[in-house]
Amino acid sequence: MVINKPARAGTLESSDIYIMVQPNQGQGIEIQLDSIVLKQFGKQIQNVMRQTLKDLEIEDIKIIANDRGALDYTIRARLETAINRAN
Template identity: 60%
Template sequence: MKIMKPAKAGTFESNDIYVMVMPNEGNGIELELESIVMQQFGDEIKRVIMDTLKGLEIQDVIIRAQDKGALNYTIKARVETAIKRGCE
């Protein structure tokens, strides 16, 4: 899959994550993460995002995420939705 346009998914509500993706042609994956639980779960959130990108075979993307305490399955769903919207 290839990101063709900017896209987003999620909200800024509690227990959710807002994800924006943008094309990053030939420059790999750039991840910017803000989280209210960064100290405790920052590495886990990044792992879930990177694993989801790997599963979708995304190699060039700028991804910005603002987490408000989302669980892993919510993070995965929001990333996948944003990616699919960006590939249309």
């Protein structure tokens, strides 16, 4: 799957995550993450994102995310929605 245009999904409400995705042709995966639990869960959030990208076979993407304490299923869902909107 290829990211053709910028798109976003999610909200800044508690337990949610706001995700913006952009094309990043030939530049690989780039993630800018801000989170209220960055110290504790920053690595885990990035792992969920990278696994989701792997499942969707996406190799080039720029992700800007603002996390408000989202659980893994929400991170995955919001990223899937943003990616689908970017096609």
